[in-house]
Amino acid sequence: MKDASLDDTDRKILRILCSDGRISNQKLAEQVNLSPTPCWNRVRALEGAGYITGYAAVLDQRTMGLPETVIIEVTLERHDDEIFQRFGDALALLPEVMEAYLLTGEYDYLIKVAVSGTEGYESFLRQKLYKIPGIRHSRSTFALRCLKRVHSVVP
Known part of the structure; x- marks a missing residue:
């Protein structure tokens, strides 16, 4: 609309x-x-009026040394305000995290991260994501190619 x-x-x-x-x-x-x-x-x-909230440079992930995009779905152990707040705050501090969404449905979060290959992904998981308390389960998918990327939609 x-x-x-x-x-x-x-x-x-x-x-x-x-x-x-x-x-x-x-x-x-x-x-x-x-x-x-x-x-x-x-x-x-x-x-x-708040239609434009800022201006930013769009960086090339590959040139920045983080050519792979991984989509991670996360389920938390509990669903209370404290754990959601703590998890969201921790995600915000991770530079590899490009986007993170609180979801309805089977998973609690969808996280888009930029990594350098499978070693970078493993390092991100073990040294950063899995250090955040409260994760019960996660599932990851490597993106093969970006077919469309927009930063805003104008109706």
């Missing part, structure tokens, strides 16, 4: 910024058929 407070120009600005966060205001304004000042004001309003 589309957000009623965003018009087509706002959505176009957001789509362009999702694909090129470093675009100059002048080029952005040209692409959305606005003059620079109204375009700048719209971007600032989108930031102020």
Whole structure:
């Protein structure tokens, strides 16, 4: 469902910024058929309203020496607020963890990690993930290839 407070120009600005966060205001304004000042004001309003929460560089995992992506599903021993909080806080401190989601269903967490081969994966499991108290079970899958990657979706 589309957000009623965003018009087509706002959505176009957001789509362009999702694909090129470093675009100059002048080029952005040209692409959305606005003059620079109204375009700048719209971007600032989108930031102020919380539609844009930040800008980031997207790094190449392979070049960074972490070419493999592993998806890990984790089930915790107990389901209380304290263990969820402690586990989530611990995950946030691990640099290999790219994304982590609290789930419904069979597993409690889905974790996406970047590692350097099977040795890097084993090291991550033994020295980091399995040191976090409260894990009952985990299941891992190596990603063969990324077919699509987006960082945000504009309706």
